[in-house]
Amino acid sequence: MNKFEQLGLNESLLLAIKDLGFENPSEVQEKAIPVLLEQNTDLVALAQTGTGKTAAFGFPLIQKINVEDRSTQALILSPTRELCLQITNEIKLYSKYIKGLNTVAVYGGASITDQARDIRRGAQVIVATPGRMQDMINRGLVNIKNISICILDEADEMLNMGFYDDIVSILSDTPDDKNTWLFSATMPAEVARIAKKFMKDPAEVTVGHKNSGSKTVSHEFYLVNARDRYEALKRLADSNPDIFSVVFCRTKRDTQSVAEKLIEDGYSAAALHGDLSQAQRDGVMKSFRGRQIQMLVATDVAARGIDVENITHVVNYQLPDEIETYNHRSGRTGRAGKTGTSIVIITKSELRKISSIERIIQQKFQEKTIPSGIEICEIQLLHLANKIKDTEIDHEIDNYLPAINEVLDGLTKEELIKKMVSVEFNRFIAYYKKNRDLSGSNSGERSERSTSPREFKSGDDVRYFINIGSRDDFDWMQLKDFIKETLDLGRDDVFKVDVKEGFSFFNTDGEHMTKVMETLNGFDMNGRRINVEISKNEGGGGSRNSPRRDHNGRGGRSDRGSGGGGGFRGRSDSGSRDSSGGGRNFTKRDSSAPASERKRTSSSDEAPRRERKSSDGESKGFFEKAKRSRRSE
Template identity: 35%
Template sequence: MTIRFDEMELQTPIIRAIEELGYEEMTPIQAQAIPVVLEGKDIVGQAQTGTGKTAAFSIPILQKIDPKVKGLQAVVLCPTRELAIQVSEEMHKFSKFMHGIKAIPIYGGQDITRQIRSLKAGVQIVIGTPGRVMDHMRRKTVKFDKVSMIALDEADEMLNMGFREDIETILKEMPEDRQTLLFSATMPQPIMEIARTYQKDATVVKVVKKELTVPKIEQYYYEVRPKNKVDVLSRLLDMYSPKRCLVFCNTKRQVDELVTALSSRGFFAEGLHGDLKQQQRDRVMSSFRNGKAEILVATDVAARGIDVDDVEAVFNYDVPQDEEYYVHRIGRTGRAGRTGRAFTLVVGKEVYKLRDIQRYCKTKIKVMPIPSVNDVTAVKAEKILDRINELMESEDLSKMISLIETKLNESDYTALDVAAAFLKMAMGNDNQPEEQAAPDFGDTGAEQGMVRLFINLGKKQNIRPGDILGAIAGETGMPGKLIGSIDMYDKYTFVEVPREYAADVIQVMKESKIKGKSINIEPANRK
């Protein structure tokens, strides 16, 4: 059963703001949490990004704030500055028609004197990161004596980032009779300990796992070779041409490299990671929100708290390290009842990691063939022809028809020739070289998905397995963890590498040396 916002006993200005934002029915976490919080009870809410949890605590906080009292009445703790800004923006949207309410975000990386000036001017709600809130506590620029509510948003992430001690210090300083709201995507033991210690008979509400995985998302994966990842991603971007999409990488370096690679191919891409200054991050997010950048490439930590609607697709350029990260990543598309798409690029043994993710999410991620140039061309043509249909139905084209008729009368071309030339022009240059097929190594006696290679060095040459692993990983750039079993004998060694990497490993290692010794490397014969 769905509950409408106007069924709740909320102040008229809040209802007016909610209606203006276009929200009518509550999401499951809002329907369960808001009535409990309005009753004044403590709450533990289990909900992930994209479930509407920010409104689940923001609306009741605004409902309970007394605008006549200028002192601090509510505190929201967030793991990152991005999330603090995000929550602050939501609060401002919901309080648009309320008078005398002031909510500010406080976080590291922003001039503290500016924050102190704002706090001294009288603020009822502070949304901040634990470190910066502690800083203001030490400076006595925040006073908790009038605080009646505190919310912990993404509590599990705050603990992962090492904020447990800070959170407990802040909670200990709060008045005894305050209301404590705790929201977390997962419920590990430390979260439950905090709930038991600092909450009074908390009501537990949760969105069941099935709803967390967002069933309206079509999920696909592609098995690729490492050196072809940028090519495959570019083809998928060309093929689906999403107006706004997120691309996730596991490292800051990869984010920078991918943004450079995509930009050089004519895509409008921006990068987001922990090394950016606040001003740069704000510029990147503004560029993504207003559509100047159609692709945002980010690390998991930097993307926490980004809450942009109408993200049409999510691309996992790297398979996430953690199953939960996968859920967080793909949950950023398919919002508000729309259908979203998620694509994952998988190299070698990473396919086993993807199987773990499927089990965890209780979802199906379909394997897809890498799209050929012809596939991309066909899909692009189809999209352009759809737009032409809309144009023909909605616009007066009589002037254009007259121009075309004149051209046809002056030449030997048919209307079909002219239409085909326009289509070609609209599609741009699609004459990309077709991807080469991976060489067939046959059965080398390796486990599935791997190729067993022979190397003409062994124990007698003082070579150790670590030397082989280090040389292959170092020379090819392949992560060492992807290298399979290494069987070492007196005069030779067998090593297993993912099939996608095998050709590159053979090519690169032929020119290399291990401990100063030249090597011969080739596919092994069957065991």
């Protein structure tokens, strides 16, 4: 007996389930479906991505729809176009034996007039992204005032993308007596606020522990120097020849750059980010689903809604700004009971984040070392041997065997094997012979923290001199963004930024000192070689515990956005602050910033006198260094 029959589903749904090949319900389906069928109740369901949440709400939703009534009875909100289309297609598959049930997808990037027409023809179920749904409500193109069910899928993702106001507005346009079903992987404060405001005594379903990660995913981290991050990614790919992965970067610029490097190095890779057109995104995803692409390099926003089977690895090339986002990244692998691996490439300054993630996912990371060149060559050699062994023979080659035997005549079996393997294998030997191993470059116990001869520790402020300034088209805000993005630092990790004509000063916590010196020294910025030194001057004073102040004397509130670009949270990847534009190809100014934020520079007359005096003192000590640095280029 099919276990779905025990959940109370009707015959039409059971027929569709049989066609789809579903045999046993997942845990979230087993827990949620009976509750939603037997009760008219609100529901909060916490379960990881890939655990079958769409069927968990889709089956009971379909069974509750009155197909004789052509009006809109249910609304499903999801964070992205991809997920919106995916849910729509699945609802249509589940309801294939229910005549008269119509489901319409509503999302940006397509004709709003066509979508409104499809709804007018009779759509009992609307699946929508919040932005487009709010637009349609504002234009009077849709009526959801009489719906009986509202479903929030991937609620934490929608709120993380900045849709809180839209969701509140949309829900306010629905009846008070409707049932709200909220499905989410985590329960951050904003999701809890939505539940409290719009739900009444909701039933609760939790798969695993609240906010925990999937048990089918193992977690590993590799400790490297910042300059070796790409080389580490390359070696991890080489040591997993059958890798089929999503590689996550924090910015569009890094996503494009990493994908281009992988392609140049011979990997089947592609970038997925908000600067791509919808046609380009669709093309990339089609190739990825068809496995023509082995490594998809993506930003978090662009990857939301990706549901591709059998992803073997998720690679965190850079950790996300919001630690909770890691849960969504790792949920791309280990789906449908299969195992997967989530890899994190980090530097010493980021080690503390591993413990934070462990607390959230309630699982431990395994620290591993980057495989050596010899180890990678052994792995690739055995992989090639197995590939040859498992290859099916195409007997059309038989006609050419006499000529081939003539060419290979005189070779022993051992010589022939060596030559066959060397055809594909020699490039690995050649590459790793001349490249150093990374395994010992930054290894150490997790509790280890980077120090310098001056023994800077976490909690100490370190002041730096850097040989770029306003002459290079930087103001304090742009320089801060550039340093943060180049070093993968958080929004408050760079402070007391003071920009002069040919040089500048900035501060970080002591734990970032090694990363700053290793990454920025020698960095090539459009032909300008960057030089960084530690300043002996504290640059305006102020303890670590006092409110941080940039050079202009304001409190440290200049970066409250979530992105690596700093400043202002956006709803979508294409609308967020990023480093893909601008004259230096490092930062793109956000025109939505208040004019007072954008126009202030380090020479502002509003800067307090004591702050200017301090930095002027520094200027005298480093002016000659800047001139020498200019002359040496």
